[in-house]
Amino acid sequence: MKDKFNAIIIDDEEIGIKKLKSSLSNIDKISVNETAQTAQKGKELILTIKPDLLFLDVEMPEMNGLELLRELKDAINWPMQVVFYTAYDKYLLSALRESAFDYLLKPYTGAEFLLVINRFLTYAESKEKELSVADSLSNLFSKDHPFFLIATIRGYKTLKTEDIGYFEYIKERKHWSVTLQNQTRIQLRRNTSADDILNLSSSFTQINQQQIINIAYLSMIEGKRCIMYPPFDKTEELIISRNFAKSVQDSFFMI
Numbered sequence: 001m002k003d004k005f006n007a008i009i010i011d012d013e014e015i016g017i018k019k020l021k022s023s024l025s026n027i028d029k030i031s032v033n034e035t036a037q038t039a040q041k042g043k044e045l046i047l048t049i050k051p052d053l054l055f056l057d058v059e060m061p062e063m064n065g066l067e068l069l070r071e072l073k074d075a076i077n078w079p080m081q082v083v084f085y086t087a088y089d090k091y092l093l094s095a096l097r098e099s100a101f102d103y104l105l106k107p108y109t110g111a112e113f114l115l116v117i118n119r120f121l122t123y124a125e126s127k128e129k130e131l132s133v134a135d136s137l138s139n140l141f142s143k144d145h146p147f148f149l150i151a152t153i154r155g156y157k158t159l160k161t162e163d164i165g166y167f168e169y170i171k172e173r174k175h176w177s178v179t180l181q182n183q184t185r186i187q188l189r190r191n192t193s194a195d196d197i198l199n200l201s202s203s204f205t206q207i208n209q210q211q212i213i214n215i216a217y218l219s220m221i222e223g224k225r226c227i228m229y230p231p232f233d234k235t236e237e238l239i240i241s242r243n244f245a246k247s248v249q250d251s252f253f254m255i
Contacts, residue, residue, distance in 0.1 A: 002029075005124060006049060009035045010042035010065070011057040011085060016106060020055055020085065023113050029121055039063035043072060050078050053120060055104070058086040074171050079191045081123070083116055150178065150200070151189040161201050165217055165232035169194075169210040181231055207248050208241035221248070 007030050011017050017035045024032050033049050036042040039060050046054065056065040063071075065084060081101035089105055101123070102116045150157055153175075165179050167188075176188040176197065188197075197212050198204050206212045207226060217228045224245075226238040240248050 002124070004031045005029055005052040006031060006033045007053040007055065008033060008042070008045050008049060008051040009055045010039070011055070012037050012060045016057065016085065027117055030117070039068045043068060046072060047075060051080055052124070054080055054082045055085045056082055058084055059088055073174070077193055081120060151192060153187050153189055157186065161203050161214065161216065164214050165228065165235070166214060166238060167197050167212040171210070183231070205248055207238060207244050211238060213238060
């Protein structure tokens with residue numbers, strides 16, 4: 001389990017921030033990295049720090065917490081848990097619909113606070129055990145080995161590099177999928193990141209925010225479009241974005 005989990009507090013009321021910081025100061029496993037009193041600063045902190053735990057006020061002047069999460073939903077690709085921290089219990093149903101981890105109503109009692117924290121730590125520990133199993137299995141297959149392991153929504157699957165044409169991030173469902181030689185598409189586990197995929201093999205190169213290709217199948221670059229060898233030659237929408245053009249070209253020329 002991590003030595004420390006990073007937390008951010010976003011609340012327009014300083015007194016609310018102070019109380020939460022004071023409560024969290026007694027929790028060895030959680031460190032408050034930053035706080036914000038505006039939604040805009042809060043958004044910047046979330047994307048910069050990528051916290052494990054976010055305490056988010058619902059009622060803020062220029063943008064409420066629910067709107068903030070909706071704006072960030074496509075950018076949050078790590079396992080951040082959200083605890084809504086508010087005096088307005090009318091938002092409970094909306095909070096649950098936004099998949100909040102928990103809900104802390106102001107003013108909270110010590111018992112209510114510890115219940116939320118213990119739930120988070122228990123959840124985090126269970127997730128880390130799950131990942132440690134995946135890591136142990138992955139060690140059976142080094143990066144240069146023709147086989148490696150991917151984590152899917154159903155468990156773990158062994159694949160060869162040559163089985164894979166490309167990976168694609170599905171925004172609507174917030175997960176990565178992989179397309180295989182037989183055109184089968186497999187959904188990867190939800191917390192899989194682009195870096196996790198890229199670390200599987202040096203043959204995998206990211207061409208834009210939503211797509212990673214197997215460079216071994218790259219036949220040529222026509223304008224911004226990647227033209228692939230069969231059986232992926234019918235795939236039209238593999239477009240290189242400006243931010244990734246140099247890295248794609250470097251990978252291509254190295255092959």
